[in-house]
Amino acid sequence: MFLEDDLKAARAAEIAHALAHPARLQILESLAAGGVYVMDLTRTLGRRQANISQHLAVLREAGLVRAEREGMAVRYTLRREAVGQLLALLDSLAADLPLRAVGRRRRCRGRRGRR
Template sequence: MNSEDVSVKIFKALGHPIRLQIVKSLQTESLCVCDLNLSFDFSQANLSQHLKILREAGILESKKIGVEMHYRVKLKGITRLLSTMDQTVAEYFETLDF
């Protein structure tokens, strides 16, 4: 797998609205699945599938603490990427005012 393949894998994983929300909620803290599930209005099975995709893309890492599985952002560059994306989206909306 080359760097372009990894880039595509990361962007594909972030390309789903639910997964993007999950990553944004994990930028500053580690959370267990139970806490994440309270923040989103869908089943734990659905949440687990999204977490699996994010883990397989290398974006998140998990750690079992007692009976709970905790997740956090593994790649610090993801936080910078999301910040840049937010700035780009703001710039996009500014250009619509022409």
């Protein structure tokens, strides 16, 4: 799939990149439950409005969410349901991932012994 189509690989990488930030994952999770307004996100996530808006721009440009004006506010919704499946998969992977993966630790390289 990606090996023979560089453009598709680039698109997929952009999508993955859009997912690659805790705040954006939380935004998407909020959206998965139904459309929400930006103001709700700033309260829920405890981040500056500008910051939320910046993250939303990343998600928008990746094609993962859609923005619709409703009067003064803007309602965001997931553009595809596959996004919800992606979240679920990431969640399950994150759940049973060995601790080592996160803490930026020294890495234990085979250092031979084992094998």
